[in-house]
Amino acid sequence: MFSQIRWKLVGWSVLVLALVLTLVGVAIYVTLANHLIDGVDESLELRGNEVAVDHHDLVEGRAFVDHGGYRGGMFFLLAAPDGRIIANPQAVYLARLPWSPGQLPTPIFRTITLNGEQVRLYETYYGRFGPSPQYLVVGQSIQPQIDVLGRLLFVLLAGGALGLVLSVFGAWFLAGRALIPIQKAFSQQQEFVADASHELRTPLTVLRATTDVLSRHRNEPLEANQELFDDLCQEIVRLERLATDLLTLARSDLGEFDLAVGDVDLMALAADVVRRMSPLATKQEVSLVVSAPDSPLVVEGDPDRLQQVLVILIDNALKHTSAGGRVTIAGKRHGADVLLQVIDTGEGIPPEHLPRVVDRFYRVDRARSRAHGGTGLGLAIANSLIQAHHGQLSLTSTLGLGTTVTIRLRLAERVPTLAGRLGDFASRVAHRPVR
Numbered sequence: 001m002f003s004q005i006r007w008k009l010v011g012w013s014v015l016v017l018a019l020v021l022t023l024v025g026v027a028i029y030v031t032l033a034n035h036l037i038d039g040v041d042e043s044l045e046l047r048g049n050e051v052a053v054d055h056h057d058l059v060e061g062r063a064f065v066d067h068g069g070y071r072g073g074m075f076f077l078l079a080a081p082d083g084r085i086i087a088n089p090q091a092v093y094l095a096r097l098p099w100s101p102g103q104l105p106t107p108i109f110r111t112i113t114l115n116g117e118q119v120r121l122y123e124t125y126y127g128r129f130g131p132s133p134q135y136l137v138v139g140q141s142i143q144p145q146i147d148v149l150g151r152l153l154f155v156l157l158a159g160g161a162l163g164l165v166l167s168v169f170g171a172w173f174l175a176g177r178a179l180i181p182i183q184k185a186f187s188q189q190q191e192f193v194a195d196a197s198h199e200l201r202t203p204l205t206v207l208r209a210t211t212d213v214l215s216r217h218r219n220e221p222l223e224a225n226q227e228l229f230d231d232l233c234q235e236i237v238r239l240e241r242l243a244t245d246l247l248t249l250a251r252s253d254l255g256e257f258d259l260a261v262g263d264v265d266l267m268a269l270a271a272d273v274v275r276r277m278s279p280l281a282t283k284q285e286v287s288l289v290v291s292a293p294d295s296p297l298v299v300e301g302d303p304d305r306l307q308q309v310l311v312i313l314i315d316n317a318l319k320h321t322s323a324g325g326r327v328t329i330a331g332k333r334h335g336a337d338v339l340l341q342v343i344d345t346g347e348g349i350p351p352e353h354l355p356r357v358v359d360r361f362y363r364v365d366r367a368r369s370r371a372h373g374g375t376g377l378g379l380a381i382a383n384s385l386i387q388a389h390h391g392q393l394s395l396t397s398t399l400g401l402g403t404t405v406t407i408r409l410r411l412a413e414r415v416p417t418l419a420g421r422l423g424d425f426a427s428r429v430a431h432r433p434v435r
């Protein structure tokens with residue numbers, strides 16, 4: 001499929017280039033041809049006017065510089081209105097004009113073939129001598145100009161053809177490079193769909209089997225099959241969570257996170273999450289503490305989404321820290337940023353897995369994570385949410401010693417309000433040392 005797209009891109013770009021080259025080539029050729037012919041026309045007209053001094057000079061050939069016959073320079077003729085040649089002092093091989101100048105009201109330029117050469121003619125009314133009017137014809141071969149144009153045409157065609165051949169290679173290379181990220185995104189998407197289908201299939205299979213067993217015992221009271229019923233409920237909860245997670249990620253891919261952004265005091269938010277997760281920590285005999293700096297750390301963000309991130313990270317830390325361990329939520333300022341860290345003293349992540357744990361559905365120990373009800377989407381969602389806040393999420397871990405997840409967010413820029421300034425002033429006055 002991608003090779004077909006690549007060839008199509010090559011085809012289109014070469015076609016566009018061919019069109020552009022043709023247009024430019026035609027424009028160059030036509031402009032130069034007009035310029036050359038205009039130059040010849042100008043000199044023909046100029047010489048015609050110079051020569052038309054004396055009728056006798058012209059008829060007798062005295063007016064011409066070149067008396068040795070026509071040798072490819074300019075030649076002069078006098079013609080009758082019916083095209084008959086009256087004077088041909090340079091003996092040009094032309095018995096009569098192939099048209100009747102008597103019908104021409106104004107001077108005119110023509111191109112004719114004379115002795116196999118292209119010749120440009122300037123023809124103008126000369127005067128009435130005797131009974132009939134006469135016409136002056138000044139001519140010049142334009143073979144040198146045609147040769148120049150021929151050479152230009154060759155250069156344009158050869159250059160254009162070479163350019164097109166080179167552009168096929170160039171377009172092939174560029175299309176290949178442009179397709180790399182698309183190919184990568186496509187295969188990631190396919191992998192995601194395959195993983196999602198697999199994750200959906202497992203609880204559905206359990207549901208199917210459980211309902212089969214339950215339907216065989218449909219006459220029994222529910223209490224008799226309480227365990228099966230609990231399994232059923234658990235799988236439904238898992239499915240519901242999976243659907244919500246998938247929806248969150250799909251929204252993030254589409255850039256459709258509608259964040260309700262406001263000023264959020266991160267450490268207050270962390271304390272709130274810790275308070276709600278303390279029972280879980282107590283149950284696992286892990287101490288869960290917050291370490292906050294003196295001044296509040298305020299960021300611009302969606303409090304619900306930031307809370308969701310903290311829940312994901314603390315949940316991971318608790319899952320992977322054994323009894324007696326410790327999970328710390330620490331916050332600090334770092335220049336114009338805030339660093340919020342979830343530090344655990346748990347089992348750690350093997351270094352070869354560390355770069356991939358943020359990937360969707362990636363789990364170090366698939367079976368163990370599933371036993372905890374995990375699908376491997378937690379860190380991927382946390383990462384997407386932090387990115388939607390223009391922040392960064394990173395992990396460091398030492399096997400056997402613990403893991404630290406760091407969130408970097410920008411400090412909220414506080415625009416000083418009048419009330420705020422008055423408050424500051426009041427507190428400065430209140431705390432001024434008494435002399």
Ligand code: ATP
Binds near residue numbers: 348376403
């Ligand atoms: P879910 O979060 O969807 O319930 P999960 O916890 O398995 O499932 P993630 O939160 O994305 O998925 O974590 C991915 C994997 O990274 C986990 O399966 C685990 O192996 C590893 N991991 C994450 N946090 C920690 C941690 N604090 N200590 C050790 N391993 C961790």
Ligand code: MG
Binds near residue numbers: 315374378379
């Ligand atoms: Mg998790």
